[in-house]
Amino acid sequence: MVGDSRLGISARIIAETPRLLLTEWNKADVHDYAQLIGDERVMRYxxxxxxxxxxxxxxxxxxxxxxxxxxxxxxxxxxEQSHGRFVGMVGFMVRDGEVDFGGRVNRAFWGSGYAPEALVYALKEGLAKRGIGRAIALTVEKNERAWKLNEKFGLKYENTLEISGVKHVKQSIDANKYWGERVFEKGLSILEPITKRDELRKARLHE
Structure with a gap:
């Protein structure tokens, strides 16, 4: 397993974004991950x-x-690239014969733009490099902010269905449309002002 000096632990890097690193898991991540899924607000949906x-x-x-x-x-x-701090998780899982895409971010980083940034680069990794032909996302209908974020970055509405008595929005994206509709490039154009605002904010903090 390849390490990185920014992480402080041994973890193989999957992808690098302007501000983040997507990496494989390390057993040392358990406490940070427990904090993430132990937060009722994060786990609400x-x-x-x-x-x-x-x-x-x-x-x-x-x-x-x-x-x-x-x-x-x-x-x-x-x-985070800068300090290797645990932000959350994102990626793909095979479930019921389909590849499910999803993730979540620690509440301390809400509003930072990290969620869409991780989403854009994780989709590229899965669809462009890992051979995933099609991925779906299942989101509780009440969690409108989440499924609208998916929609903004290329996942198309399929239908609304009930899972355990709760309405979910099902969205999907396939590799052919990912390339044909230039989803990654469009995602980058949406992310650019977000990352620039964050850079300006950090610069002001150090003035």
Whole structure:
């Protein structure tokens, strides 16, 4: 496993964005991940909406690592480039015969633009480099901000369905349309003002 001095741990880099690193998992991530899924506000629209404990975090990380070994892709860790801080996770999982795309970000980073930045580069990694022909996203209908974000960056509405009595929006994207509709390039143009605003904010903090 390849390390990086920005991370402070051994973790292979999957992709690099203007401000973030997408990496494979390390067992040392368990406490940061437990904090993420232990936050009720983060988990509000995930599964049964309940926060999860550190045992569940450890089991999920083991599952992500095993999934990567079996399929060549998984949910990946999102880290800040500058300090290697754990931001969240994003990526793909095979579920019920389809490839599910999703992720979540630690509440401390909400409003930073990290979620769309990770989304854009994770989609490119999966569809352009990992051989994923089609991916779907299932989002609780009430979580309008999340499925509208997906829509903004190339995932198309398919239908609305009920899962365990809760309405979900199903969206999808396939590799042919990803290239044909220049999804990555459009995503970059949307991200550019977001990253520039963040750079200006950080510069002002150091004045």
């Amino acid at each position: 995930i599964g049964n909406g309940e926060a999860r404990n550190i045992s569940k975090a450890e089991a999920e990380i083991n599952g992500f690592i095993a999934h990567e070994a079996e399929h060549g892709f998984s949910r990946w860790v999102v880290r």
